[in-house]
Amino acid sequence: MFPTFPGSGADDAGAVIEQVRQLAGHLARPTVASRDRHREWDETLFKALTVPGTFGGGLTAVQTGALLTALGEGSQDPGLALAVATHAVLVTVPLRTFGTDAQRERYLPPIAAGEWLGGLSLLQTTGGPVTVTARAAGPDWVLSGTLDLVALGPKAHHFLVIAEHSTGSRTAFLIDADTPGLEVSDTAPVALRTCPWGRLVLDDCVVPAEAVLGSVGSAATEVEPLLATLDWIFVSAAWLGILRALATGSLAAARTRELNGAKLLDSQSARFTLADLNIQNELVAGLLTQVAAELDESTPTVYQDAASARLFAVGAVRAVTEAAAELAGPLSDDLVERAYRDARFFVSSGGGSEVLRPVIAASILEDRS
Known part of the structure; x- marks a missing residue:
């Protein structure tokens, strides 16, 4: 891959x-x-x-x-x-x-070359309800519907869009932003503000057969599982970097902040918290490296293992951002405040625990059957 x-x-x-x-x-x-x-x-x-x-x-x-x-x-x-x-x-x-x-x-x-950017609705990475429909029109396809939470929306040259047929099957399409019938608007979510966000409206948008990505009607077994796996691994990997930066900043804060007349770093509880931050980060790193290696090797269980890694990463992001805010206290810097705010988005994205847990449970039950 x-x-x-x-x-x-x-x-x-x-x-x-x-x-x-x-x-x-x-x-x-x-x-x-x-x-x-x-x-x-x-x-x-x-x-x-x-x-x-x-x-x-x-x-x-x-x-x-x-x-x-x-x-x-x-x-x-x-x-x-x-x-x-x-x-x-x-x-x-x-x-x-x-x-x-x-x-x-x-x-x-x-x-x-960095000339064409690709956009995607993050609501499409978890196999949830599809909000775009597709119907055949001769050799072409007509797409209608809306997509929210589109990362890079107003800046993208093209979009990966998954649409549902009247039969319930799904097809993935690669659609250029200037396609007639496709409207892209700018939106302003409260988190991750340095990423452009948009909304797509497809109003009888006609796309050629050449825009189909993968097999017609097979997105549920081709593109969608891959999208979920990629989201669970690589968005988590980016957050691992944020967690490492928080751990470094927390150590610096503990060295300078005083509590009851003593350096915070002299407190045993603060030392335990700093140790826990680094342990959480290294566990996340190990899990993500392992599942990424499975992706390289096309291991059959990579989808389920990626869900497990993401669920652990969600817990780590929640724990580390909260601990970093507690250690920084009134001295909280921009990173701590932004990470604490944006962490809630990460925790709820990727389908959240309501998607991740069933994937993991299904894998366990399958192993025992």
């Missing part, structure tokens, strides 16, 4: 990962508070972090996860990290996996 680093080894991959961490820290971190406050999208910054040499292609799943973690840690910007994950992974990997030769030849070069 993910090609390997061409002509590269682990040392080369490690160098690129460290380059991304430093580049994100140098370019993105100094402006993140201002960009978040003003809901500002910086296209130049985005391109600098996604052009070939970073997320331009040729990476394994493990390397891609490590890069997203480095981006999150260096930038301290959950919104930017989500935008990168949406474009470079959630939209592009299904294209690489299920796209025709013609689709790959048309889309992948400008995607790799």
Whole structure:
């Protein structure tokens, strides 16, 4: 599913990962508070972090996860990290996996160059209710409906859209933003403000047969499970970087903050909390690396294992952001406040526990049958 680093080894991959961490820290971190406050999208910054040499292609799943973690840690910007994950992974990997030769030849070069961005409604990554319908019109398809919570919506060149037929089956489409009948509007969610968000309205939008991604009527067994798996692994990987930045900041806060006339770091409870933060982070890192390796190897259980990793990551994000806020106290900085706010979005996304737990339970019951 993910090609390997061409002509590269682990040392080369490690160098690129460290380059991304430093580049994100140098370019993105100094402006993140201002960009978040003003809901500002910086296209130049985005391109600098996604052009070939970073997320331009040729990476394994493990390397891609490590890069997203480095981006999150260096930038301290959950919104930017989500935008990168949406474009470079959630939209592009299904294209690489299920796209025709013609689709790959048309889309992948400008995607790799950072010229064309791909958008996606995050409501489509969990196999939930489909809000777009598709009906045949000769060789073409007519799509109608709406999609909310579209990451990169107002900036995207194309969108991955899943539509339902009258039979109940589903088909995935790759639709350009300038397609007649497709309207894209800007929206302003309260979280992840550095990622552009939009709403799609498809009003008898006619798309050609060439826009179908994968097999007609097979999205439920092709694109949708892959989308869920990618979301659970790689959006979590970006958040792991935020958690590592929080752990580093919490240690610094404990060294400077005083409580009852003594340094907070001298408190045994504070030391235990700092240890717990790092333990949570390393457990998340281990689980995500393991499941990303399963994705590289096309392991049959990767879908279920990705759900388990995401559920653990959700608990870790909740625990670490709350602990970081408690340790920082009145000294809370922009990162702590933004992460605490945005964590609620992450916890509820990816389908939430109501989607993750049944996937995990089904896997356990299947093993025992």
